[in-house]
Amino acid sequence: MGSNNNNGRGRTVMEVGADGVAIITIINPPVNSLSLDVLQGLKECYEQALQRDDVKAIVVTGNGKFSGGFDITAFGGMQGGKIAPPKPGFMSVEVLTDTVEAARKPSVAAIDGLALGGGLEVAMACHSRISTPSAQLGFPELRLGVIPGFGGTQRLPRLVGLSKALEMMLTSRPVKGEEAHDLGLVDATVSPDELINTARQWALDILEAKRPWVKSLYKTDKIEPLGEAREILKFARTQARKQAPNLEHPIVCINVVEEGIVSGPRAGLWKEVEAFQGLLHSDTCKSLIHIFFAQRGTSRVPGITDRGLVPRRISKVAILGGGLMGSGIATALILSNYPVVLKEVNENFLQAGVGRVRANLQSRVKKGKMNEEKFLKTLSLLKGAVIENASLKQQIFSDLEKYCPPHCILASNTSTIDLNLIGEKTRSHDRIIGAHFFSPAHIMPLLEIVHTEKTSPQVIVDLLDVGKKIKKTPIVVGNCTGFAVNRMFFPYTQAALLLVERGADLYQIDRAVTKFGMPMGPFRLCDLVGFGVATATGTQFVENFPESTYKSMLIPIMQEDKRAGRISILMKLSDKDIVEMVFFPMVNDACRVLAEGIAVKASDLDIAAVMGMGFPPYRGGIMFWADSLGSKYICSKLEEWSNVYHGGFFKPCAYLAERATKGALLSTLVERAKSRL
Ligand SMILES: C[C@H](O)CC(=O)SCCNC(=O)CCNC(=O)[C@H](O)C(C)(C)COP(=O)(O)OP(=O)(O)OC[C@H]1O[C@@H](n2cnc3c(N)ncnc32)[C@H](O)[C@@H]1OP(=O)(O)O
Numbered sequence: 097m098g099s100n101n102n103n104g105r106g107r108t109v110m111e112v113g114a115d116g117v118a119i120i121t122i123i124n125p126p127v128n129s130l131s132l133d134v135l136q137g138l139k140e141c142y143e144q145a146l147q148r149d150d151v152k153a154i155v156v157t158g159n160g161k162f163s164g165g166f167d168i169t170a171f172g173g174m175q176g177g178k179i180a181p182p183k184p185g186f187m188s189v190e191v192l193t194d195t196v197e198a199a200r201k202p203s204v205a206a207i208d209g210l211a212l213g214g215g216l217e218v219a220m221a222c223h224s225r226i227s228t229p230s231a232q233l234g235f236p237e238l239r240l241g242v243i244p245g246f247g248g249t250q251r252l253p254r255l256v257g258l259s260k261a262l263e264m265m266l267t268s269r270p271v272k273g274e275e276a277h278d279l280g281l282v283d284a285t286v287s288p289d290e291l292i293n294t295a296r297q298w299a300l301d302i303l304e305a306k307r308p309w310v311k312s313l314y315k316t317d318k319i320e321p322l323g324e325a326r327e328i329l330k331f332a333r334t335q336a337r338k339q340a341p342n343l344e345h346p347i348v349c350i351n352v353v354e355e356g357i358v359s360g361p362r363a364g365l366w367k368e369v370e371a372f373q374g375l376l377h378s379d380t381c382k383s384l385i386h387i388f389f390a391q392r393g394t395s396r397v398p399g400i401t402d403r404g405l406v407p408r409r410i411s412k413v414a415i416l417g418g419g420l421m422g423s424g425i426a427t428a429l430i431l432s433n434y435p436v437v438l439k440e441v442n443e444n445f446l447q448a449g450v451g452r453v454r455a456n457l458q459s460r461v462k463k464g465k466m467n468e469e470k471f472l473k474t475l476s477l478l479k480g481a482v483i484e485n486a487s488l489k490q491q492i493f494s495d496l497e498k499y500c501p502p503h504c505i506l507a508s509n510t511s512t513i514d515l516n517l518i519g520e521k522t523r524s525h526d527r528i529i530g531a532h533f534f535s536p537a538h539i540m541p542l543l544e545i546v547h548t549e550k551t552s553p554q555v556i557v558d559l560l561d562v563g564k565k566i567k568k569t570p571i572v573v574g575n576c577t578g579f580a581v582n583r584m585f586f587p588y589t590q591a592a593l594l595l596v597e598r599g600a601d602l603y604q605i606d607r608a609v610t611k612f613g614m615p616m617g618p619f620r621l622c623d624l625v626g627f628g629v630a631t632a633t634g635t636q637f638v639e640n641f642p643e644s645t646y647k648s649m650l651i652p653i654m655q656e657d658k659r660a661g662r663i664s665i666l667m668k669l670s671d672k673d674i675v676e677m678v679f680f681p682m683v684n685d686a687c688r689v690l691a692e693g694i695a696v697k698a699s700d701l702d703i704a705a706v707m708g709m710g711f712p713p714y715r716g717g718i719m720f721w722a723d724s725l726g727s728k729y730i731c732s733k734l735e736e737w738s739n740v741y742h743g744g745f746f747k748p749c750a751y752l753a754e755r756a757t758k759g760a761l762l763s764t765l766v767e768r769a770k771s772r773l
Pocket residue numbers: 126127129130164165166167168169210212213214215217236237240243244245246248389392393
């Protein structure tokens with residue numbers, strides 16, 4: 097007989113076999129997240145199973161994917177007060193500890209696919225866990241600005257030891273079934289087709305005392321002695337403070353784990369409940385959840401991906417030029433099994449290009465991410481070819497049109513040159529597109545897909561699919577100098593240069609901006625990129641946007657090595673002033689990019705900022721952060737500086753000024769901007 101609970105978002109079903117084992121299955125595609133409905137259903141199934149005389153033991157499973165954890169969409173509802181959160185301790189204490197773990201009937205978790213966050217916490221409350229070798233088990237909560245909230249902080253250390261538990265939680269990295277077995281997190285690994293039957297038998301074996309009946313919450317054998325435990329916790333705290341000085345939740349996680357070790361697991365459970373509630377409402381959690389959904393939202397492009405177009409299969413890619421970018425892109429493609437032909441103008445350049453790709457792969461071998469066999473197999477996907485007379489991109493594209501079949505996509509990795517110009521000499525405007533990678537191309541996660549007004553939606557959909565296959569987060573943008581990412585990023589160094597030219601302390605600027613959370617300050621970045629590149633791109637922007645850019649002389653002067661510009665008036669700025677003067681002009685340009693329809697949604701710019709510039713994800717991306725401060729405030733600051741310093745550079749654009757007058761959010765388009773799509 098089956099029992100079914102279905103109230104809307106997901107359900108839990110129970111099937112009782114002739115052997116007396118109740119199989120409780122979580123069903124909530126695509127990742128079996130634990131919605132409030134699923135959790136309620138799970139509780140009701142358990143209550144039934146524990147009451148019914150024909151049920152001797154229980155198996156919890158997820159039909160291919162155990163569970164991807166608590167339903168993250170519900171977090172937003174709970175933060176906004178739209179969804180009433182379950183009463184404190186409902187799931188962790190009442191259901192998982194006092195119902196599942198304390199039951200007189202044994203439970204076994206049968207894990208295939210994913211057991212993440214709350215999913216793994218359900219599994220750990222069971223008396224045993226069986227998984228497939230490829231299943232992924234882990235706690236990604238810290239990546240969302242919270243901590244495990246269904247008892248994970250207490251049970252994980254008791255199953256795998258304190259060091260490993262802290263590592264798994266603080267890095268958010270999951271382990272595969274095989275490793276989980278070695279660690280003691282799962283008790284056996286079996287193939288997917290044997291999973292349910294093995295779990296069934298295992299549960300009956302526990303009942304008959306042929307296998308141990310383990311309540312993980314009270315296990316003590318894996319936890320290090322108190323003195324050693326304190327040392328491990330101290331070390332973890334130091335590391336967490338060093339690696340993420342702006343984040344509170346890793347420290348909270350360590351404190352909660354400590355409470356369980358010092359005062360006992362039940363006290364730990366309650367401290368976890370309380371800490372989870374607090375963190376759920378923090379700005380960090382709100383920002384990181386915004387980033388989670390914004391990242392998944394980039395591949396939904398209005399007017400393009402909603403037409404029912406199916407991406408075509410790309411069977412081969414030719415890359416023209418094997419320099420730093422070309423070889424990086426080739427590496428990214430062959431790593432995802434795309435055959436690549438790398439073309440260069442002569443044999444020497446070609447060998448150098450192939451050498452770079454080989455070195456990129458070798459570095460993966462050195463880091464243990466790839467074995468020798470896979471290295472050779474991957475490299476075999478790369479072929480080289482020499483083409484004569486490579487000239488301007490324009491000429492290349494017109495030649496390509498002659499030699500490539502009509503279905504071939506012509507993509508350029510240009511970061512600044514206008515795509516319309518590139519395709520000027522061709523009649524193939526519909527298949528010309530920008531595929532802007534960020535260096536090093538095989539490592540950086542962002543891919544800017546740039547289309548002109550003539551690029552066909554099919555080609556955009558095709559490239560979105562390639563992007564996904566090579567594990568990049570693609571954002572689709574319109575065509576202008578610098579596209580969305582570089583255009584928005586340009587004021588970063590400009591503002592910094594303006595401040596220094598007026599006497600601000602260069603080191604303080606880099607320090608303040610790094611403290612804000614950027615991987616490096618604008619001046620270190622300039623040093624790294626090189627003054628040549630900085631001046632060349634700078635000129636492009638100044639020529640194309642003369643009204644709103646600042647033409648700094650600092651770098652040209654330094655290039656000539658005349659460091660004479662002694663500045664007599666030293667600007668006194670606080671770190672807050674610096675951060676605002678560097679980032680508000682970026683917000684201003686982000687607004688322009690949005691108003692001009694270069695980007696279709698503000699959340700795409702958030703992802704661009706986080707993945708293309710290293711903007712701290714825990715601040716939610718550039719527009720999310722700006723909205724947290726308010727358009728009014730930002731506009732008034734920009735106006736103030738525009739009067740005092742450089743009129744055009746700081747002057748708020750019309751979009752920003754209008755939002756400020758209305759007191760509206762920058763991220764919501766009031767009337768849809770003229771999209772270029
Ligand atoms: C109390 C507890 O301790 C608290 C928690 O459990 S917090 C939640 C912990 N879990 C997580 O953080 C897992 C988050 N999810 C992921 O990392 C990845 O989605 C995954 C590894 C599960 C799957 O990755 P992948 O196969 O690439 O699919 P992906 O595109 O990311 O997700 C598929 C869809 O499921 C949604 N989704 C994934 N996990 C979800 C979750 N936990 N809740 C709600 N929706 C989720 C995604 O938003 C996406 O929706 P879309 O198709 O509408 O864009």
